[in-house]
Amino acid sequence: MFKLLSLVLYAALALCQNNTNSTTYTNPILDAGGADPWVIRHDGWYYMTFTNNNDVTLWRSKILTNWNEAESRLLFKPPPGLNYSTDLWAPELHNLNGVWYVIFTADPRNDSPPPEVEMWCEYNCPAVHHRMFTLEGQGDDPWTAEFTFKSELDTYDQFAIDGTYFQHSTGLYHIYSCWNRGTDGWPANLCITQLENPWTVSSPFSERQIISVPTLPWEKTPYGRTVNDRLSSNEGPQQLTNPTTGQQFVIFSAARSDNRNYCLAQLELVGDNPMNPSDWRKHQYPIFFQNPEEEAYGVGHASFVKSPDETEDWIVYHGMRDPTNGWGARTIRTQRFTWNEDGSPNFPEPGYGPYQVPSGQS
Numbered sequence: 575m576f577k578l579l580s581l582v583l584y585a586a587l588a589l590c591q592n593n594t595n596s597t598t599y600t601n602p603i604l605d606a607g608g609a610d611p612w613v614i615r616h617d618g619w620y621y622m623t624f625t626n627n628n629d630v631t632l633w634r635s636k637i638l639t640n641w642n643e644a645e646s647r648l649l650f651k652p653p654p655g656l657n658y659s660t661d662l663w664a665p666e667l668h669n670l671n672g673v674w675y676v677i678f679t680a681d682p683r684n685d686s687p688p689p690e691v692e693m694w695c696e697y698n699c700p701a702v703h704h705r706m707f708t709l710e711g712q713g714d715d716p717w718t719a720e721f722t723f724k725s726e727l728d729t730y731d732q733f734a735i736d737g738t739y740f741q742h743s744t745g746l747y748h749i750y751s752c753w754n755r756g757t758d759g760w761p762a763n764l765c766i767t768q769l770e771n772p773w774t775v776s777s778p779f780s781e782r783q784i785i786s787v788p789t790l791p792w793e794k795t796p797y798g799r800t801v802n803d804r805l806s807s808n809e810g811p812q813q814l815t816n817p818t819t820g821q822q823f824v825i826f827s828a829a830r831s832d833n834r835n836y837c838l839a840q841l842e843l844v845g846d847n848p849m850n851p852s853d854w855r856k857h858q859y860p861i862f863f864q865n866p867e868e869e870a871y872g873v874g875h876a877s878f879v880k881s882p883d884e885t886e887d888w889i890v891y892h893g894m895r896d897p898t899n900g901w902g903a904r905t906i907r908t909q910r911f912t913w914n915e916d917g918s919p920n921f922p923e924p925g926y927g928p929y930q931v932p933s934g935q936s
Contacts, residue, residue, distance in 0.1 A: 596936075598928040599639035602905035606642075609831070609892045609904040610664040610736075610810065610875045613638070620879065621716055622890075623665040623676070624906060630665045630676055630709065634717060637935050638879065638888060638908055649676060649721045650709050657726070658707045660684045664736050664810065664875070667716060668772070670746070674711035674719050675772045677727070679704055679735045691757075697804045699759035705729060706737040706750055708773045725773040730782065732756040734765075736809045736875075739772065740824065740848060747848050748775060749824060751809035752784070761806040763787045764826060764841075766848060777849075785854045786841055788828060792860050793839065795830040805830050808839070810875040817887075819917040827874035828860065831904075834871040834897035838862035840918065862889070862921040870924040871897040872904065883934030887911050893924055 593600055608624040615621070622633045622641065629651040635644040652659045658680035665678035681703045692699055706727040711719035727737060727748055737750035745768055752765035764786040767777040788806040791798035795805035810827035824841040837860040845853025864871045876891035889911050894903035909929060914920045 593642060594637065594640040594931065597931060599931050600927040600929075601907035601909075601925070603639050603890075603908055604641040604644075604906045607902075607904060608906045609901065611890045611892060611906045612664070612666040612877045613879045613890045613908075614667060614669075614877075615879055615882075616669070616716065618882075619717070621667055622906075623667055624892075625663045625665070627661055627663070629662060630678055630721075632667065632716065638881075638890075638932050639935070641906070647717060649711070650723070652680070652723075655682075657682045657703070657705065658723075661704070663704075666738055666877075668739050669716075670739065670741075670772050672714075673772075674713070674716050674721070675724070675739075676709035676711070676721060677737050677739065677772075678707055678709070679737065680707055681705070694757040695759040696757070697759035697802075699733070699757065701735065702733055702757065702759075704733055704735050706734045706748070710773070727773065728767075728775040729765075730756075730779045733758075733762075735762075736811065736827075738811050738813065739769075740766070740811075740813050742822070742843075742848050744846070744848065745769070746772065749785075749811045749813075751807070751811070752782075754784070759804070761788050761803040762809055764808045764811055764824070768849060781849070783849050783851050785824075785851050786826065786839075786856060790828075790858065792835065792837060792863075793828040795833050795835060797829075797835055807831075812877055814878050814919060816913060816917045816919075818913070821917040823919065824854075825861070825876060825878075825919070827876075829874075831872065831874060832900035834864055834894075836872040836874040837864065838874055838876060838891075838921070842918065857918075861919065862891070862924065865923045865925055868923070868925040869895045870907075870926070871895070873907075873924045881910075881932035881934055882936075886933050887913075887919075888932060889921060891924075 610625040663679040710724040711721040713719035740747040770776040840857040873893040
């Protein structure tokens, strides 16, 4: 009874606040739902992309904590019959050397390979044909830039999802979720390759490196699985740099995205060579995970952005209130985070608020 009353009061509060007032906001920040959010800030605007399966749509808003009134613009819708026509996932918008790029995942046949292909997989592998692709947009403003298809990023004709750019003093890199072999099916690891430019991979297959494998109990689905690697995943990598110390992290998602145990994990680059697996150190515990007391489950696939006045750091992520409904239950949320004394990110417990709005937001 108490739990039911609490839910009613929360709903009433959210309704009264319409998600955001002048000083507080509540999660989620987009009523329509969504997953795999990517947010950046440019010239006073927040820009967001997220998975809708069909195309790459860009949203923009003056405020971070309410996207219900945000404008949207179609950047790219592929024609049918191509290797990137269906199941467009996790698009990200990046500005690299003054040019806008979108990196995204897609496949040719709605995540459904023919039996003659899937029979080679050790486990069921519907995403066997997912690959990484790029768009290019010329112009200072991403809202007016014209985006065109640029390339497929070479992943050696193997499964690849959730790719992102990793910028380092030694060059530009592509980090993405990969399998050991083309028909493994599981586990999903994190791979890194070096880029010649934002649309061209320079590393041959012999130089591709795996920098994280889901070996820890909380990286597996179900939790602690021991019989095989099916459903064990590392995915959704994102670069995060400590603005004070310069420490470089890759924050990634572990376990499975339609499951309550989906969480965030951390790699830190402790050496000078991103292509050397031993230069990466994995934190042994999840750093952002479910909060059953607030019915915040399956929290993951995050991006990071500053408050309007640049004084605060914010995480934008997806989660679900009802974990039994899987992917369809995911909604987009945001919360402020800080930094630990050792320079690593200090994420809050996920929840619904109300929370204080970002500093400088009006």
